[in-house]
Amino acid sequence: MTTDKNFVAINYIDCTAEYVDRFEELFATRAGAIDKLQGFQHMHVLKPKEPGGSYLVVSYWESEENFKAWTTSPAFLEGHKRAFADMAKAREEGKTPPMKSSFKVYDIISR
Amino acid sequence: MTTDKNFVAINYIDCTAEYVDRFEELFATRAGAIDKLQGFQHMHVLKPKEPGGSYLVVSYWESEENFKAWTTSPAFLEGHKRAFADMAKAREEGKTPPMKSSFKVYDIISR
Numbered sequence: 001m002t003t004d005k006n007f008v009a010i011n012y013i014d015c016t017a018e019y020v021d022r023f024e025e026l027f028a029t030r031a032g033a034i035d036k037l038q039g040f041q042h043m044h045v046l047k048p049k050e051p052g053g054s055y056l057v058v059s060y061w062e063s064e065e066n067f068k069a070w071t072t073s074p075a076f077l078e079g080h081k082r083a084f085a086d087m088a089k090a091r092e093e094g095k096t097p098p099m100k101s102s103f104k105v106y107d108i109i110s111r
Numbered sequence: 112m113t114t115d116k117n118f119v120a121i122n123y124i125d126c127t128a129e130y131v132d133r134f135e136e137l138f139a140t141r142a143g144a145i146d147k148l149q150g151f152q153h154m155h156v157l158k159p160k161e162p163g164g165s166y167l168v169v170s171y172w173e174s175e176e177n178f179k180a181w182t183t184s185p186a187f188l189e190g191h192k193r194a195f196a197d198m199a200k201a202r203e204e205g206k207t208p209p210m211k212s213s214f215k216v217y218d219i220i221s222r
Contacts, residue, residue: 008157010167027221046119046217049175053215056121058169064160104164106157110138 006108007064011057011101019086019098023055026082033079034059039066064105117219118175122168122212130197130209134166137193144190145170150177175216182214 015023027045034040039062046056061067070076077084083099090097126134138156145151150173157167172178181187188195194210201208 008155010157024220030221043222044119044219045221046121047220049216049218056217105160106167107160108155109135109158110141110156111154 007061007067008106008108009059009061009067009103010106011059011103013055013057013099013101015055015099016096022086023083023099027057031079033075034070037066037070037073037075039063040070067105118172118178119217119219120170120172120178120214121217122170122214124166124168124210124212126166126210127207133197134194134210138168142190144186145181148177148181148184148186150174151181178216 013023024047034043041060041062043057043059046058048054048056059067061070086098124134135158145154152171152173154168154170157169159165159167170178172181197209
């Protein structure tokens with residue numbers, strides 16, 4: 001077991017039906033700002049086969065510290081700037097936010 | 112994008128507090144019955160850092176058909192037999208089930 005080197009963060013994202021295509025486009029054309037971060041290993045964006053399910057953005061890191069450093073880095077803002085702009089626009093227009101997201105964090109304990 | 116070759120199944124598992132150590136032991140000593148299945152790529156068992164969170168068993172397959180074939184195979188019963196025995200014992204004794212689990216399935220749409 002190497003739990004100290006097997007850290008996973010999952011961002012659970014719920015999109016409105018209207019926003020799904022845009023959401024997928026953002027990832028299909030992502031800037032890759034995260035890819036050069038220290039300790040970043042790789043990521044997967046998982047699309048639920050069940051309609052209305054949450055999308056999962058699963059990222060693998062060498063340590064929780066590396067993950068936390070990313071969330072407060074310029075690369076985090078850069079990587080999310082189009083989504084943040086969409087959210088700000090909806091807020092200004094008094095509309096429902098197009099998505100909600102929350103991170104959960106894990107250790108890999110078995111393979 | 113290669114969504115046809117990037118299938119992920121996640122088993123979300125909630126354990127009772129009493130069962131957590133046993134649950135982790137089952138995976139630490141798993142039989143590996145799944146490893147030889149056609150289309151199986153790899154798996155991760157994710158332990159939530161937040162107390163009381165769900166465990167995730169994430170398995171990667173070449174296709175949904177390969178995953179479905181596993182769920183109805185002898186290897187599925189073999190791989191879960193100790194857990195199924197624990198569940199049956201609790202049921203016989205009129206106790207709360209030590210865990211609850213449910214599968215959700217996904218396509219990888221971006222990396």
